[in-house]
Amino acid sequence: MDPVELARKVLSQPSSEFGVGIEAVRALMNSGQGAGRKPYTIIEALGDPRLLGGLPAFSNLESWTPWLTFLSALYGLPLSEEEQQRFCKHTGRTRYAPPEGGFREAAVITGVQSGKSRIASTIAAYEGLVAQPQADSTHLYAAVLAQDERGARRTIFSYAAAPFECSAALARRVVNRTTHTIQLDTGVVIAAYPCRPASIRGIRARVLVLDEFAYYIGSDSAGTDKEMLRAARGRIATTGGRVVIISSPYGQAGALWDLHRAHFGKDDSSVLVWQASAPEMNPTLAPDYLERMRADDPDAYRSEVLGEFRAGVSSLFDPEALEAVVVRGRREAGAVSGVNYSAFVDPSGGRADAFALAIGHQSGERAVVRPSTPLASWRKQRRS
Ligand SMILES: Nc1ncnc2c1ncn2[C@@H]1O[C@H](COP(=O)(O)OP(=O)(O)OP(=O)(O)O)[C@@H](O)[C@H]1O
Numbered sequence: 148m149d150p151v152e153l154a155r156k157v158l159s160q161p162s163s164e165f166g167v168g169i170e171a172v173r174a175l176m177n178s179g180q181g182a183g184r185k186p187y188t189i190i191e192a193l194g195d196p197r198l199l200g201g202l203p204a205f206s207n208l209e210s211w212t213p214w215l216t217f218l219s220a221l222y223g224l225p226l227s228e229e230e231q232q233r234f235c236k237h238t239g240r241t242r243y244a245p246p247e248g249g250f251r252e253a254a255v256i257t258g259v260q261s262g263k264s265r266i267a268s269t270i271a272a273y274e275g276l277v278a279q280p281q282a283d284s285t286h287l288y289a290a291v292l293a294q295d296e297r298g299a300r301r302t303i304f305s306y307a308a309a310p311f312e313c314s315a316a317l318a319r320r321v322v323n324r325t326t327h328t329i330q331l332d333t334g335v336v337i338a339a340y341p342c343r344p345a346s347i348r349g350i351r352a353r354v355l356v357l358d359e360f361a362y363y364i365g366s367d368s369a370g371t372d373k374e375m376l377r378a379a380r381g382r383i384a385t386t387g388g389r390v391v392i393i394s395s396p397y398g399q400a401g402a403l404w405d406l407h408r409a410h411f412g413k414d415d416s417s418v419l420v421w422q423a424s425a426p427e428m429n430p431t432l433a434p435d436y437l438e439r440m441r442a443d444d445p446d447a448y449r450s451e452v453l454g455e456f457r458a459g460v461s462s463l464f465d466p467e468a469l470e471a472v473v474v475r476g477r478r479e480a481g482a483v484s485g486v487n488y489s490a491f492v493d494p495s496g497g498r499a500d501a502f503a504l505a506i507g508h509q510s511g512e513r514a515v516v517r518p519s520t521p522l523a524s525w526r527k528q529r530r531s
């Protein structure tokens with residue numbers, strides 16, 4: 148008998164006669180693997196206790212409503228009137244008009260303890276489950292990238308592994324497991340990696356989720372966000388996959404700030420940028436915790452709770468103010484006779500920070516910093 152017909156017959160029987168086996172068949176039917184149905188959406192998977200909804204954290208989805216709206220938009224699913232209003236509020240757009248199949252690149256900017264890592268891992272698990280095996284049997288990856296090795300191993304990977312431990316139907320989809328990877332019967336490997344471009348070199352990905360992207364710092368204390376984003380985009384170039392960034396904001400500089408400036412509030416942008424406060428995304432956050440955060444450090448509260456970029460924290464000078472006074476296109480300027488120049492040096496102590504030099508002079512009431520690349524700095528050459 149055709150397996151689909153068999154499964155339908157089994158499902159038409161009272162479940163008591165078939166015990167737990169029937170649950171597996173139902174999950175198979177729902178999964179779209181072989182049943183000739185469209186794969187379940189991420190929202191259906193979260194609502195089904197035999198699938199991603201088997202996680203205790205998702206047993207009541209009411210408090211996850213804002214995340215469900217974001218996920219629906221990410222995958223280009225229909226939104227109710229109320230959801231469209233929420234979409235417009237958090238994206239600064241005036242209408243919901245997703246590209247066919249959803250957005251291939253998205254960034255969520257929100258505060259701490261708002262569900263970022265949980266959702267990052269959920270997206271990776273979902274993508275692994277609904278993938279079609281590759282014709283040449285090669286593996287695709289559904290990976291979450293974390294700030295550091297420890298974060299990748301401990302938090303992110305345990306979040307990503309949790310659905311496969313809570314649901315018998317999902318556990319059966321695992322064909323191999325190591326300390327930091329789960330391989331599914333779709334051929335997709337779910338993994339968590341630290342934020343080094345080398346950690347994803349050579350892989351092809353269905354999805355890469357960049358958790359806490361604004362805090363990607365390499366071993367030499369330099370930001371790796373731009374490099375990571377470039378590397379991640381390359382990993383999905385031939386797979387039709389997605390890059391999803393989920394992060395608390397930091398200063399008004401770096402790749403997350405650039406994405407926000409380029410795509411927030413832009414109706415036709417192909418990159419979805421969603422910004423919300425932590426309590427808007429996680430209404431279960433206790434009011435007294437939020438109040439304590441606000442009272443302790445109002446500046447930190449703005450970024451860590453309200454999800455806003457902080458002005459002037461990422462460097463001595465506010466990058467926007469600095470940019471406004473830079474003469475573009477001038478590579479160098481010669482000394483003018485009769486002007487007294489002063490040089491200011493901040494030598495590196497031989498550690499990871501840069502050796503910096505600036506030359507300036509006074510012009511009436513104003514201080515002028517030259518040469519026109521006003522602050523020259525040298526990074527320690529890394530030994531290979
Ligand atoms: N909307 C929500 N409804 C119910 N529980 C939530 C919600 N958002 C987060 N949680 C729970 O709060 C806890 C923290 O979530 P998670 O670690 O994903 O947050 P985070 O934003 O990554 O935190 P951090 O900023 O510390 O990295 C988890 O137990 C998660 O299940």
Ligand SMILES: [Mg+2]
Pocket residue numbers: 263264265358
């Ligand atoms: Mg987190």
